[in-house]
Amino acid sequence: MAANEVSHSPSFTKTFYESLFDFADGENIKACLQCASCSGACPFGYLMDFPPGRMIAWMRAGIFDEVMDTDTVWMCISCYACTEVCPKDIPLTPGLMTRAKEELLLAGNVPTELQSALEFSQRYGNPLGESPRKRADWAKDLQPEVPIMRKAKRPVDVLWFVGDYPSYHPRVQQSTIALYKVLNALGIDYGILGPEENSDGDTQRLAGEKGLFEMLAEKNGKAFSRYEFNEIITTDPHAYNAIKNEYPQLGIEYPVKHFTEFLAERLDDLKPLLKGNGEVKVTYHDPCYLGRANKVYDQPRALLEAIPGVELVEMSHNRTTSLCCGGGGGGMWLDGFQWEKAHVRLSEWRVSEAVTAGADVLAVACPYEPPRFEDAAKMVEGAGNLAVKDIAELLADAMEG
Amino acid sequence: MTHILVTAKLVPDLVEELEIAESGTALDMTWLRLIINEFDDHAIEQAIILKERSGCEVTVIAPDQEGMDDVLFTAAAKGADRIIKLVGDFEEGVNNHALARTLAASTKEIGPDLILTGVQGNDDFDGSVGPYLAEYLGMTYVGYVAGVTLEGDKAIVHKEYPGGLIAELEVTLPAVLGIQAAEQPPRYVAVSKVRQMMKEASIDEVDVLDLDPSGGLEISSMYLPEAAERAEMLDGDEEEIAARLVEIFKEIGVV
Ligand code: SF4
Numbered sequence: 001m002a003a004n005e006v007s008h009s010p011s012f013t014k015t016f017y018e019s020l021f022d023f024a025d026g027e028n029i030k031a032c033l034q035c036a037s038c039s040g041a042c043p044f045g046y047l048m049d050f051p052p053g054r055m056i057a058w059m060r061a062g063i064f065d066e067v068m069d070t071d072t073v074w075m076c077i078s079c080y081a082c083t084e085v086c087p088k089d090i091p092l093t094p095g096l097m098t099r100a101k102e103e104l105l106l107a108g109n110v111p112t113e114l115q116s117a118l119e120f121s122q123r124y125g126n127p128l129g130e131s132p133r134k135r136a137d138w139a140k141d142l143q144p145e146v147p148i149m150r151k152a153k154r155p156v157d158v159l160w161f162v163g164d165y166p167s168y169h170p171r172v173q174q175s176t177i178a179l180y181k182v183l184n185a186l187g188i189d190y191g192i193l194g195p196e197e198n199s200d201g202d203t204q205r206l207a208g209e210k211g212l213f214e215m216l217a218e219k220n221g222k223a224f225s226r227y228e229f230n231e232i233i234t235t236d237p238h239a240y241n242a243i244k245n246e247y248p249q250l251g252i253e254y255p256v257k258h259f260t261e262f263l264a265e266r267l268d269d270l271k272p273l274l275k276g277n278g279e280v281k282v283t284y285h286d287p288c289y290l291g292r293a294n295k296v297y298d299q300p301r302a303l304l305e306a307i308p309g310v311e312l313v314e315m316s317h318n319r320t321t322s323l324c325c326g327g328g329g330g331g332m333w334l335d336g337f338q339w340e341k342a343h344v345r346l347s348e349w350r351v352s353e354a355v356t357a358g359a360d361v362l363a364v365a366c367p368y369e370p371p372r373f374e375d376a377a378k379m380v381e382g383a384g385n386l387a388v389k390d391i392a393e394l395l396a397d398a399m400e401g
Numbered sequence: 402m403t404h405i406l407v408t409a410k411l412v413p414d415l416v417e418e419l420e421i422a423e424s425g426t427a428l429d430m431t432w433l434r435l436i437i438n439e440f441d442d443h444a445i446e447q448a449i450i451l452k453e454r455s456g457c458e459v460t461v462i463a464p465d466q467e468g469m470d471d472v473l474f475t476a477a478a479k480g481a482d483r484i485i486k487l488v489g490d491f492e493e494g495v496n497n498h499a500l501a502r503t504l505a506a507s508t509k510e511i512g513p514d515l516i517l518t519g520v521q522g523n524d525d526f527d528g529s530v531g532p533y534l535a536e537y538l539g540m541t542y543v544g545y546v547a548g549v550t551l552e553g554d555k556a557i558v559h560k561e562y563p564g565g566l567i568a569e570l571e572v573t574l575p576a577v578l579g580i581q582a583a584e585q586p587p588r589y590v591a592v593s594k595v596r597q598m599m600k601e602a603s604i605d606e607v608d609v610l611d612l613d614p615s616g617g618l619e620i621s622s623m624y625l626p627e628a629a630e631r632a633e634m635l636d637g638d639e640e641e642i643a644a645r646l647v648e649i650f651k652e653i654g655v656v
């Protein structure tokens with residue numbers, strides 16, 4: 001894949017380098033030690049032509065445009081592992097890596113698989129290419145009804161931002177319905193946007209499509225402004241990250257919580273409802289955009305520990321060192337590309353860790369994960385009996401007992 | 402410099418379920434979502450590839466339908482030099498006879514050397530645009546083209562035939578080509594580039610006063626496919642199913 005349109009003028013390196021100063025702590029890049037911790041922590045660092053540290057070295061040498069001639073930047077799954085370990089706190093994931101993808105994308109150097117997810121997001125407001133009119137179809141047959149803001153015509157306490165995969169993906173819809181049950185059991189006054197909801201756009205942004213992100217954010221911002229509510233909760237950590245950290249920069253400011261934070265605040269009400277389903281060993285996978293990107297580590301664990309009979313065991317990579325499922329930063333739409341380059345799947349690595357930890361259940365809190373890990377479990381030896389469950393599903397199951 | 406004209410139209414997007422209008426002879430336009438005809442998108446891509454390779458001038462012309470502005474600005478962001486919208490009574494949809502007549506009239510004024518159009522569209526009830534356009538212009542038409550090279554006043558085109566045969570044809574310009582596939586899939590343009598085009602580029606408008614649909618088909622009724630008799634499902638293990646299949650094949654006389 002040739003990036004023949006990328007500028008090869010000497011000033012390109014300079015302009016690109018200086019654009020990185022605009023990010024929070026962006027100027028820290030000047031202090032890079034070339035320690036290579038970032039490249040070592042990166043799950044795909046070994047096959048990137050330019051892992052973050054080397055990119056910085058090339059930039060310092062004034063020959064950054066050569067970086068743009070490779071397509072291995074697309075192996076970056078925006079997992080924050082490099083950012084987490086960098087001793088100089090350089091915003092490598094949101095800054096350097098995302099900017100590099102932006103430049104590739106502007107030059108038209110986009111893997112085809114990714115292209116269709118971006119086109120679908122542009123056209124239908126979701127990367128799956130589903131009809132926007134069917135966004136609330138998952139709730140069609142549910143009783144009690146899921147209040148859709150436009151029809152409910154009343155203020156609610158909580159606006160539930162359901163998200164793309166939770167709305168459309170058949171496997172993830174099961175987790176969505178589980179969360180619906182939990183919210184109902186707690187008597188939460190909530191509503192959803194239904195067809196007025198668009199993709200949060202965060203993964204598109206991290207895949208370098210900033211303009212698309214802004215377009216989607218503006219649409220959601222408009223929808224938010226039409227209704228009255230006190231706070232937003234999200235099913236998806238990516239949506240949470242977007243609304244919490246990115247939307248405010250576009251003037252869209254609302255208090256937002258991931259559903260695990262929201263439920264953890266209501267543990268006292270929740271506990272009496274949980275009957276449990278016998279003794280079970282559960283391990284928890286910290287999703288990148290809940291964990292490293294937003295430092296939410298304890299609430300999901302607190303919810304799991306509240307379930308009678310659950311013994312929480314940790315995988316060797318946990319909390320700040322958690323392994324990415326491979327779906328972030330556009331990875332969700334680059335499975336074929338990643339496989340071609342790497343011939344490994346990060347999701348399989350993660351599932352093996354769950355097996356080694358002796359878990360019966362791999363608990364997750366991100367909608368990318370149930371399908372990814374369930375597919376991986378079919379490939380990993382000894383994972384035949386490993387169940388992949390969203391925390392919301394484990395809670396709903398425990399309520400039914 | 403070779404001047405390439407690309408014609409494009411929007412067709413029903415099949416992501417939504419299609420509904421029949423009360424008249425019973427057309428699609429219900431209220432919920433219909435339109436999308437660029439995929440083959441026209443390939444025609445645009447092929448034109449841009451030729452521009453990059455041989456330095457052509459590219460014009461894209463299209464009827465005014467809901468969402469067409471975005472399609473035209475996207476084409477400009479990809480590299481089209483001029484974008485033209487035919488403004489007239491297109492909202493309810495027109496047949497390809499009327500569209501081709503209108504396109505032919507504008508084409509005569511623009512005077513391109515080569516005209517590219519998608520080889521077909523999912524709403525082609527009355528044949529595809531390309532051959533009509535060629536007829537009204539008195540030009541040569543080659544359809545099912547996947548690959549074009551320009552050599553002076555000639556185009557070398559690759560035409561696909563069923564069964565995997567490919568012919569290489571030499572066509573004297575001007576001519577109309579029905580594009581089946583561009584040499585590479587239509588490229589992605591960043592939203593920011595399209596937005597920038599919306600500020601910088603402008604769409605030329607051509608008024609269309611009369612649309613002449615004569616020669617087209619009259620639709621007497623339109624209906625959704627009806628479920629036919631239910632299939633017989635065979636149960637049992639592999640042996641039983643296979644035995645029953647053989648029996649059925651014998652009954653109906655295929656073995
Ligand atoms: S970890 Fe930080 S300081 Fe070390 S090489 Fe990477 S960017 Fe530079």
Ligand code: SF4
Pocket residue numbers: 038041042043044045051052075076077078079080081082083092093097
């Ligand atoms: S964000 Fe993750 S995948 Fe991307 S460079 Fe950093 S460590 Fe590697």
